[in-house]
Amino acid sequence: MSGDSIEFDTVLDLCRDQHRRIVLAVLAEERRTLTVNDLSKVILKYNHQTPVTAASEAVLAEIRLALSHEHIPRLASAGVVEYDPERQHVVPTERFDQLQPSLFAIVDADPDLQRPVEL
Template sequence: MVGSTTEFDTVLELCQAQHRRIILATLAHEKRSVTVTDLTKAILKHNHHTPLAEVPEEETERIRLALHHVHLPKLADQSLVGYDQEQQLVEPTPRFDQILPQLSAIINADPDLDLSITV
């Protein structure tokens, strides 16, 4: 459970970006390590609603770079995920599990997102 108002505000701030909400929803659904490629595909599936083969490679690379340089480091800095850059793996941490009820409430409040995002 989130232990303080400051910590809760941090969770809300992290959830402001749709890509981070998709990352968190994917991890909540999968309950295991996933690859950066899997997360990129989850974002593309959610945002484009077209076959992945039809998404321009530039868009795929833009999302992959944003994950690597922005979203995953932010989540790792808050100890919500472990991010192994060399192996391109992202895994939920014990802290992720502690705040899952709050994350679920935020994700469920997003009309365009749910916890059943799969990779």
């Protein structure tokens, strides 16, 4: 699957949700394995404009649940990440590199995000 090019409509679909845009942007910046907990904190920072210390456990749990059951599985089914649900690890794949030029254009167009999106 890594040899197949990603269709532009697929890239747009993956970037439709801001949580997925944040996940993809931070993976592009970090270029390493991240945990669902790491990604939850980044979403809290960029999407909710809330420091982790000020967030309730319920909000963090809701973000982790959405990532684990909706957003990360969608990215994994597109082949751009590998997801280990037991260890809660998310790893960018070789196919991930194919979406980066379009991803950066989309993130740059999002008025609520500024690159680099960092942990």
